[in-house]
Amino acid sequence: MPSKTTRFRKLLLLWIFFFTSIKALLAETPQSLITTITTSQAEPFRLPQIGEPNYSLQDTLISHAVADTAESPSVKTFLNQGHFEGHVRNYFMATFNHDELPDYHALAIGTGLSYVSAKLHGFQFGVGGLAIIDLWSNNLGRDPETNLGSRYEIGNFDQLDPDNKGEIGSLEILFARYYYKKATATLGRQKIITPFINPQDGRMRPTLVNAFWLESKDFKNLTLQGGWIYGMGPRSTADWFSVEESIGPAPVGRNTDGTPAQYKGNLSSKGIAVGGLTYQPQPSVTASLWHYYADNLFNLTSGQADFVLPTGPNRKSKIILGLQATYQQASGNGGNPDPQKSYIDTDSKNWILSSRVGYKSGKVQTTLNATQMLGDGRFLFPREWGIEPFYTFMPRERLEGSAGSKAIALLTDIQLNKSWKARIGYGLTNMPDVKDVARNKYGMPSYSQLQLMSIYTFKGTLEGMNLQALYIYKGNRGNTYNTPGFEVNKVDMSHISLIMNYHFN
Numbered sequence: 001m002p003s004k005t006t007r008f009r010k011l012l013l014l015w016i017f018f019f020t021s022i023k024a025l026l027a028e029t030p031q032s033l034i035t036t037i038t039t040s041q042a043e044p045f046r047l048p049q050i051g052e053p054n055y056s057l058q059d060t061l062i063s064h065a066v067a068d069t070a071e072s073p074s075v076k077t078f079l080n081q082g083h084f085e086g087h088v089r090n091y092f093m094a095t096f097n098h099d100e101l102p103d104y105h106a107l108a109i110g111t112g113l114s115y116v117s118a119k120l121h122g123f124q125f126g127v128g129g130l131a132i133i134d135l136w137s138n139n140l141g142r143d144p145e146t147n148l149g150s151r152y153e154i155g156n157f158d159q160l161d162p163d164n165k166g167e168i169g170s171l172e173i174l175f176a177r178y179y180y181k182k183a184t185a186t187l188g189r190q191k192i193i194t195p196f197i198n199p200q201d202g203r204m205r206p207t208l209v210n211a212f213w214l215e216s217k218d219f220k221n222l223t224l225q226g227g228w229i230y231g232m233g234p235r236s237t238a239d240w241f242s243v244e245e246s247i248g249p250a251p252v253g254r255n256t257d258g259t260p261a262q263y264k265g266n267l268s269s270k271g272i273a274v275g276g277l278t279y280q281p282q283p284s285v286t287a288s289l290w291h292y293y294a295d296n297l298f299n300l301t302s303g304q305a306d307f308v309l310p311t312g313p314n315r316k317s318k319i320i321l322g323l324q325a326t327y328q329q330a331s332g333n334g335g336n337p338d339p340q341k342s343y344i345d346t347d348s349k350n351w352i353l354s355s356r357v358g359y360k361s362g363k364v365q366t367t368l369n370a371t372q373m374l375g376d377g378r379f380l381f382p383r384e385w386g387i388e389p390f391y392t393f394m395p396r397e398r399l400e401g402s403a404g405s406k407a408i409a410l411l412t413d414i415q416l417n418k419s420w421k422a423r424i425g426y427g428l429t430n431m432p433d434v435k436d437v438a439r440n441k442y443g444m445p446s447y448s449q450l451q452l453m454s455i456y457t458f459k460g461t462l463e464g465m466n467l468q469a470l471y472i473y474k475g476n477r478g479n480t481y482n483t484p485g486f487e488v489n490k491v492d493m494s495h496i497s498l499i500m501n502y503h504f505n
Contacts, residue, residue: 081118083505086111090500091204093153098492101484102146106137106153110204114173122180126190128173132157132204134165151251151489152396155203155236160249168238172208183216189233189240194225194276195290195302198386200235202395202499207386208233210240226275234384243294244269244335247343250383253401253441256345261441263343267335270295284308296332298344300381302389312361320367322356322391328379348377350403354390363415367391371399371407378403378441394425394451396472396495401441406430409449419459425451431478434486445478447491464504470497 089112094105114128134157140150141162154162175188189210191199199206210231216224232246233239241249248264255261276290285307292300307321329349334342351374358367369391373379381388381400388398392407399405409427416422431446432439452471458464476491487493 078118078120083116084114085116085503085505086113087504088500088502089204091156092496092498093156094496095150095152095489096494097488101488102143102148104138104140104150104153104489106140106150106156107135108137108156108204109133109135112172119179122178124177124179126173126175126177127171129169129171130205131167131169133167137165146484146488148484148488152495157204157236158238159236161238168205170205170233170238170240172205172233182218183214186211186213189231192225192227192274194274194386195288195304195389196292196300196381196386197229197272197274200387202497203235205233205235205237207235207384221279221281223278224276225278226273229272229274230270232385237384243271246384247335247382248384251442254437254443255340256378256438258437259340262341263335266338266341267297267343269297269335284310294331297335298328298331298348298380300326300328302326304389306356308360316362318360320356320358320360320365322354324352324354324390326352326354328352328381330377343382344380345377348380350375350377350379352379352390352399354392356391364412366410366412369407369409369411371405373399373403373405376403378439380441392427392429394427394449394472395453395470397429397444397447397449397474399429402431402444403439404432420454420456422455423451423453425449425453427451428477434478434480434483443486443490445476445480445486445491447477448475449473450475465500465502468497468499468501470499471495 089110090108091110092105092107094103096103110130110132112128112130114126116126117124137153137157140154140157142149149162158164158168171189173189173191175186175190177184177186189208190213191206191208192211192213193199197207197209199208209229210233211227211229213227214225229243232241232243234241234246234249237249244267245265247267247269252261252264272295273293274290276288278286278288280286285305287303287305289303290301292298294300302324303326304324305322307319309319309321311317311319327350330344330346332346334344334346334348336342339345352371353374354369354371356367356369358365360366371390371392378401379399383398383400387393388400390399390407392399392409394409394411399407407427407429409425411423411425414422414424427449429447429449431444434440434443434445437443450471450473453469455466455468457466472495474491474493474495476487478491480486480491
């Protein structure tokens with residue numbers, strides 16, 4: 001049987017042939033025809049960017065402004081009306097642990113290519129893939145002295161195969177979509193953006209889903225979204241999985257009795273039902289409500305309300321207020337009747353409250369954010385599926401896996417000019433003691449976190465390119481008992497990410 005690499009090379013050759021063939025068709029099409037066609041504006045596949053969660057409706061793959069080409073005279077004309085887009089991404093990451101503990105670095109380059117067709121009788125299709133190459137990295141697998149491996153850098157490749165130094169590639173987007181009035185229905189491999197299931201904060205490959213997904217804007221000021229997810233393409237892997245198999249590529253941590261968690265490959269779940277609504281009666285007020293039913297695992301309901309209130313002499317300054325409330329309860333047998341192999345304890349129930357207050361004046365916005373976990377049991381949501389949306393979120397760390405934790409974060413965003421923006425953040429997080437296994441799944445100590453981030457978008461000659469830089473320092477605020485497993489890649493460490501993106505079409 002051919003290896004994955006051989007199969008991917010064949011797939012890539014076929015894809016290049018398909019791309020060049022379509023380009024040839026375009027070259028033969030009269031310019032007068034091309035200029036009169038309205039092409040699809042549905043966003044094609046893009047590699048993700050670093051940064052805080054942003055779940056605006058404009059970030060979805062949905063667009064309602066695509067012209068229908070029901071009278072297309074030929075396949076050639078129909079294909080000409082589609083839209084190609086390419087993306088080249090170069091990503092350097094490095095983590096520096098204290099003293100003699102191991103450091104990690106990796107430089108990756110990737111390219112993505114996608115095609116989204118025009119509409120025909122309301123139908124549309126999209127296809128896209130990517131290839132990733134490890135240009136330069138040290139050993140990202142297990143360190144012989146600490147028995148620990150890379151936490152962040154391996155995420156640019158395949159964390160299920162950390163010794164793979166060859167190319168990684170997959171068919172990422174493959175969907176059919178139907179438009180009806182202000183509603184769409186999409187079936188297949190696609191990107192969705194919801195508070196908890198989303199492409200995540202940035203690696204070479206985003207998290208994508210295999211799903212039947214609906215979106216409707218038929219009601220004034222109200223957007224409805226939802227569907228059934230039956231497969232996942234988690235970031236930091238090279239494959240697609242069923243929902244039950246998608247939980248486990250990320251570190252599994254510890255059971256509540258302290259034994260290593262054994263749920264990887266042992267869970268039973270048919271899929272995920274998701275439903276959400278977003279209501280915006282006016283530009284200054286937005287409210288949303290979402291529910292996630294992960295079959296045989298858990299139910300999770302989350303609500304959020306955000307207010308931007310004009311103030312000041314000219315009412316150009318703004319007061320920012322936000323509130324989130326999330327409730328989670330185990331469902332079924334937690335994934336497996338054997339507690340040693342289940343994902344979540346059957347009696348687990350918890351609340352998470354998060355709030356925000358801030359002020360924006362001119363090009364500077366500052367917010368004070370807080371998050372508090374309440375209830376019985378750990379808050380658990382597969383890290384493979386997305387980042388958490390709490391106001392205190394900062395890249396490279398999460399509250400998931402803990403119980404009773406608290407976080408506070410001061411975040412300042414600066415729009416230096418039209419092309420250049422930056423963020424400065426500082427946060428304090430109180431975690432349960434690392435030996436309190438029932439309340440601290442991953443053995444994460446209490447910590448402080450400094451975040452410096454900058455994004456520059458080029459105009460003119462280099463339009464389509466942007467540069468991103470991220471620096472993180474996490475200091476220790478808890479007892480690590482001089483154990484490397486509670487320190488490496490967790491506290492008393494620095495991390496940098498340097499990214500170049502170039503989009504073309």
